[in-house]
Amino acid sequence: MKIVRTTYLSLGTNLGNKIENLQFAIDEINRSLGHVRKISSVYRTKSWGFEGEDFYNICLEVSTSLSPEKMIKAVLEIEGQLGRLRNSQQGYNNRIIDIDILLFDDDIMFYNDLKVPHPEMLNRRFVLEPLSEIAPNVIHPIARKTILACLQNCKDLGVVEKTDAKLIRPISLVEKFNYIAIEGNIGSGKTSLARKIGDDYNAKLVLERFADNPFLPKFYADEDRYAFPLEMSFLADRYHQLTDDIAQFDLFKNFVVSDYYIFKSLIFAQITLPKEEYRLYRKMFDIMYKEIAKPDVYVFLYQNTERLIDNIKKRGRDYEQNIQADYLEKIHKGYLSFIKSKEELNTLIIDVSELDFVNNENDYQIILKQILEFKPG
Structure with missing residues (x-):
């Protein structure tokens, strides 16, 4: 920090x-x-x-x-x-x-x-x-x-x-938002962006705990067998993390930024689960969703599939290396379908396909400017 x-x-x-x-x-x-x-x-x-x-x-x-x-x-x-x-x-x-x-x-x-x-x-x-x-x-x-x-x-x-001359004080993310959720496909850079914003603006960082999920490597090895336990475990963990971390006020932090939102569970479940299991899953999701705080802005980072695959290879997680382009495209379509259906969610789509916001400060500032200028509703 x-x-x-x-x-x-x-x-x-x-x-x-x-x-x-x-x-x-x-x-x-x-x-x-x-x-x-x-x-x-x-x-x-x-x-x-x-x-x-x-x-x-x-x-x-x-x-x-x-x-x-x-x-x-x-x-x-x-x-x-x-x-x-x-x-x-x-x-x-x-x-x-x-x-x-x-x-x-x-x-x-x-x-x-x-x-x-x-x-x-x-x-x-x-x-x-x-x-x-x-x-x-x-x-x-x-x-x-x-x-x-x-x-x-x-x-x-x-x-x-x-004098009577007037100057305008720029508004900061600190003043405009209480909760920013950053989403995107696998390898889109959502965690990197959340970390940078959290670090630069002294925000409370809520990161998905995917590394602690024992079903994730098993799912990539055998999707049919481990899809339901994987999605249920993710849903339970996301629910507990978001209700605990976002609900608790932190005097020493300016706002909350997360690298996922609870609807991520629904998007992935639609792709990975058969219809019968998805219907059961959806009932559990709807009960939990009522308890979750809604973000002031839901930022979706769009990356083209070719670059997603390149990013996934670069970060080198063994269990992700066999992810196929068609799977990433299904996730992308799921996100777009969700965004279209949730007009009440304050969604900001940012195309980062040509931006390197991790290594290029100007690209990072381009993203911050779009978030800052976003008008909810």
Whole structure:
């Protein structure tokens, strides 16, 4: 599990469309650094230390799992996207964007050019004004005073004017969802995606315990004989796990993400069981289903069959190596039939056939963006 820390950033701009510059930077910070929890008002100040256009300045509170070293790299990339290239030029000048790391929890650090707390923040009213708005009681780790007290003691006489300009704070998965269920065919990457989301957003992770099922290897060796005990054991285990793990509130987790949903049992049972056994199975399922919490969003990962087989071979589970393409296609059709029949389920289908969200951060962000922008109902 990644450790989530709180950092405070200062942003300033005096070129081009200043509000657009700040909003773009906020959105990118939320995407690549961490969850933007607070945004100060926008403050206008005269250019400081040189003749130029007025600056717009803000401060942000961000929850991040990045190290300070990775944070500064991400900050430089965001500045670069807006067209700023830092150089060795001394003094102050016009800037399309300037992003400074002010505080990182209560740490004191010196790393190459990064110094935290920012060595000049206590001398800059245009920093302390917006920072005191969102973090008045935070203690400066060197001055050992609150930010509000630091502002009151600041000797900078520059005029800092609060404006009426509005910025939009990006909504995070943490705020939008309580329960995300991720589904897909065998080898679609649902567990990998659930793990990444759980790790990045401090979510309670509910993973299917297929490895503990003694009937699974036997089923792949003799489907007719072991189909019913396999499906019944899976149903019982999924029911107990979902009712226990999802129902129990965890103060230390932001939301729940699972790599399956209870309807998976019905889909596989339809494929593997003869009609008589399926009817019995369905009666048991319907009783249990009434007790299961429904996800805020049901994410279905679509992978083409060729890539599913390739993924299955790569992960190397012995009992899966003889899975045939026609079996995977039956599962896929079962999922599609289920999705069409359950309009009340908030279903989001994402085609990941051309995405490598495990190794490619941009692909992972594409998926997160689709989940975040999904509108239930």
